[in-house]
Amino acid sequence: MRVRHSLADVGEFGFLRRLLPSLKRGRGVLVGPGDDCAVVTTGKRILLTTDALVEGVHFERGWLSPEEIGAKAVLVNLSDVAAMGGRPRFLLLSLGVPGSISRTDLERLHRGAERAARRAGAAIVGGNLSAAERLFVSVVVVGEVDKPILRRGARPGDRVYVSGTLGDAAAAVAWLANAGGSRRAAPRRRDLSFLLRRFAAPTPRLESGRRLAAAGVVSAMIDVSDGLVQDLGHICAASRVGAVVREDEVPRSAAYDAVIGADATLSLRGGEDYELLFTVPRAKQARFERLRPRLPDRITLVGEITAGTGSVRVRDRSGRTRRLQSGGFQHFRLA
Amino acid sequence: MRVRHSLADVGEFGFLRRLLPSLKRGRGVLVGPGDDCAVVTTGKRILLTTDALVEGVHFERGWLSPEEIGAKAVLVNLSDVAAMGGRPRFLLLSLGVPGSISRTDLERLHRGAERAARRAGAAIVGGNLSAAERLFVSVVVVGEVDKPILRRGARPGDRVYVSGTLGDAAAAVAWLANAGGSRRAAPRRRDLSFLLRRFAAPTPRLESGRRLAAAGVVSAMIDVSDGLVQDLGHICAASRVGAVVREDEVPRSAAYDAVIGADATLSLRGGEDYELLFTVPRAKQARFERLRPRLPDRITLVGEITAGTGSVRVRDRSGRTRRLQSGGFQHFRLA
Numbered sequence: 001m002r003v004r005h006s007l008a009d010v011g012e013f014g015f016l017r018r019l020l021p022s023l024k025r026g027r028g029v030l031v032g033p034g035d036d037c038a039v040v041t042t043g044k045r046i047l048l049t050t051d052a053l054v055e056g057v058h059f060e061r062g063w064l065s066p067e068e069i070g071a072k073a074v075l076v077n078l079s080d081v082a083a084m085g086g087r088p089r090f091l092l093l094s095l096g097v098p099g100s101i102s103r104t105d106l107e108r109l110h111r112g113a114e115r116a117a118r119r120a121g122a123a124i125v126g127g128n129l130s131a132a133e134r135l136f137v138s139v140v141v142v143g144e145v146d147k148p149i150l151r152r153g154a155r156p157g158d159r160v161y162v163s164g165t166l167g168d169a170a171a172a173v174a175w176l177a178n179a180g181g182s183r184r185a186a187p188r189r190r191d192l193s194f195l196l197r198r199f200a201a202p203t204p205r206l207e208s209g210r211r212l213a214a215a216g217v218v219s220a221m222i223d224v225s226d227g228l229v230q231d232l233g234h235i236c237a238a239s240r241v242g243a244v245v246r247e248d249e250v251p252r253s254a255a256y257d258a259v260i261g262a263d264a265t266l267s268l269r270g271g272e273d274y275e276l277l278f279t280v281p282r283a284k285q286a287r288f289e290r291l292r293p294r295l296p297d298r299i300t301l302v303g304e305i306t307a308g309t310g311s312v313r314v315r316d317r318s319g320r321t322r323r324l325q326s327g328g329f330q331h332f333r334l335a
Numbered sequence: 336m337r338v339r340h341s342l343a344d345v346g347e348f349g350f351l352r353r354l355l356p357s358l359k360r361g362r363g364v365l366v367g368p369g370d371d372c373a374v375v376t377t378g379k380r381i382l383l384t385t386d387a388l389v390e391g392v393h394f395e396r397g398w399l400s401p402e403e404i405g406a407k408a409v410l411v412n413l414s415d416v417a418a419m420g421g422r423p424r425f426l427l428l429s430l431g432v433p434g435s436i437s438r439t440d441l442e443r444l445h446r447g448a449e450r451a452a453r454r455a456g457a458a459i460v461g462g463n464l465s466a467a468e469r470l471f472v473s474v475v476v477v478g479e480v481d482k483p484i485l486r487r488g489a490r491p492g493d494r495v496y497v498s499g500t501l502g503d504a505a506a507a508v509a510w511l512a513n514a515g516g517s518r519r520a521a522p523r524r525r526d527l528s529f530l531l532r533r534f535a536a537p538t539p540r541l542e543s544g545r546r547l548a549a550a551g552v553v554s555a556m557i558d559v560s561d562g563l564v565q566d567l568g569h570i571c572a573a574s575r576v577g578a579v580v581r582e583d584e585v586p587r588s589a590a591y592d593a594v595i596g597a598d599a600t601l602s603l604r605g606g607e608d609y610e611l612l613f614t615v616p617r618a619k620q621a622r623f624e625r626l627r628p629r630l631p632d633r634i635t636l637v638g639e640i641t642a643g644t645g646s647v648r649v650r651d652r653s654g655r656t657r658r659l660q661s662g663g664f665q666h667f668r669l670a
Contacts, residue, residue: 023405046381048425048427048461048475048477049426049427049461050428050429050461050462050463050473050475051429051463052429052431052463052465052466053474054431054465054466056467056468057431057465057466057467058465074390086628090383092383092384092385092475092476093385094387094429096387096392096471096474096628124567126383126384126385127382127385128385128386128387128391128473130389130392130471131389131392132388132391132469133391133468133469134467134468134469134470134538136431136465136467136471136473138385138387138429138471138473140383140385140427140429140475142383142477187494289509322350
């Protein structure tokens with residue numbers, strides 16, 4: 001359901017925007033393309049989402065173990081279900097597999113996917129295996145939801161929150177892509193392994209997502225897959241509002257600070273953190289604050305929704321605001 | 336839901352067989368992996384199926400127009416829904432797109448997919464766009480079904496039927512892969528364009544599938560994607576029976592005869608025809624014969640189910656039977 005990676009000359013956001021109006025709503029389609037999941041009904045509300053990991057685009061094979069590739073392909077999809085406040089139920093895997101991959105590695109990949117699904121209370125119910133020149137893992141999740149939280153409900157004055165810390169996965173990718181290249185100094189093993197883990201095994205915030213949705217305190221929600229600025233931009237565009245983010249308040253891990261230093265760029269623009277990004281109306285602030293300590297994840301206030309038309313401004317510690325290009329996270333490699 | 340293409344050294348059938356027992360049935364999973372679609376329920380019975388088209392494996396880009404690639408990726412999935420006797424409702428597209436593909440071609444691909452979905456009464460509700468070195472289109476269909484027709488209900492004595500004609504798509508691929516190579520003679524344009532059309536734009540037998548399922552006359556059903564022998568082998572393995580096919584009775588098109596000649600091999604073993612292959616118990620034969628003339632597709636008797644353990648024998652016109660290797664359809668190219 002997400003378009004995450006800049007294609008060299010395709011300009012996929014524009015492309016999808018142009019396509020969306022042509023996708024007529026069919027019978028039973030409550031929410032079509034353009035949010036984290038589609039919402040359809042055949043009696044009960046059903047979430048549908050798909051996302052793919054592609055070798056050479058999202059990872060190189062040496063970066064992740066087969067189990068991690070399988071698990072991550074599942075986890076990034078579960079994150080979309082979390083961002084709707086839903087519950088994942090059923091998964092399908094579509095694999096494209098080069099002949100150079102051993103049967104053992106394929107089994108390990110599948111085991112990783114299965115374990116990730118099971119931990120979230122979901123079952124892999126089917127799949128497809130094709131030959132391919134480079135590995136891809138495309139996953140579909142079918143979920144359930146009572147009241148889906150969309151991207152389009154944010155209003156000026158709402159506060160903007162994120163779960164966890166941001167920029168960790170991008171810091172890991174920056175290190176991996178540059179490994180062997182020039183760096184300031186080798187990072188400590190503990191910091192590096194924390195960042196690599198954040199990249200390899202994202203933690204979809206399913207329980208926080210469900211509890212926020214159930215409490216009725218959230219006006220819009222998305223998961224941070226393209227980077228804070230870009231994904232907040234998606235909420236703003238869908239809600240026809242603007243937003244301001246305070247750079248200093250964006251939560252960064254100690255490992256990020258140790259490996260990247262004071263530069264906040266990757267925490268603002270780095271993708272693949274799979275944290276929840278959501279807005280809370282002022283009128284629901286008190287209820288949200290009562291819920292907040294009972295959520296399993298750390299939640300940080302990072303900014304406010306303003307009037308505007310989709311633009312996200314970043315305010316630095318000196319009080320200067322700047323508008324970031326919407327180009328968002330550039331992947332380490334473009335095909 | 337299908338494993339269609341031999342991987343060079345992966346042996347995917349064995350691989351999937353080994354994985355299946357490990358896929359525990361989750362809550363709401365009525366039919367897990369191993370049939371044309373999974374059947375899940377969240378109140379109503381839901382079909383889930385996924386299949387991918389991969390450039391260089393299922394097609395070369397010059398063989399199919401962008402619209403045809405998009406449409407075919409949808410149609411092969413709809414065929415799985417037809418083979419369960421279901422009704423397609425919602426689709427998701429996951430695209431892997433090389434930078435060399437123009438925006439126009441991508442829009443044409445999407446338009447082809449959308450038109451194919453709409454004609455079947457289904458709606459594309461979401462998707463995902465990734466960069467990739469070679470084009471892939473992975474589609475998921477969510478369908479509805481009252482009483483799914485599985486592969487496992489065939490019994491000795493049941494008659495075996497197929498819709499349409501077989502071998503046309505394989506004849507087209509043989510011609511395309513060999514174009515410029517040595518051939519007996521250039522085929523007539525009309526014959527060739529018929530075969531190419533059968534390869535480029537398969538016609539999922541949705542209405543026949545639904546009517547056969549609704550009439551309750553069919554004991555097992557599958558679509559012919561890997562070739563008659565191999566797919567009948569899937570029915571036999573799931574049902575723990577054998578089968579005999581009479582080579583002379585396998586329906587072949589006039590174009591097949593004109594381009595391929597008397598050799599029946601591609602009609603027995605060629606993949607990608609997306610016809611229905613089903614079994615009818617003798618006790619339901621009379622009811623089936625009353626239904627048959629009202630079905631929109633030509634239906635041909637090709638053999639019988641026998642005792643046995645998954646083996647399919649082919650009887651030629653001289654009455655000799657031979658057991659075909661289960662290797663099935665080899666794709667024109669393996670990655």
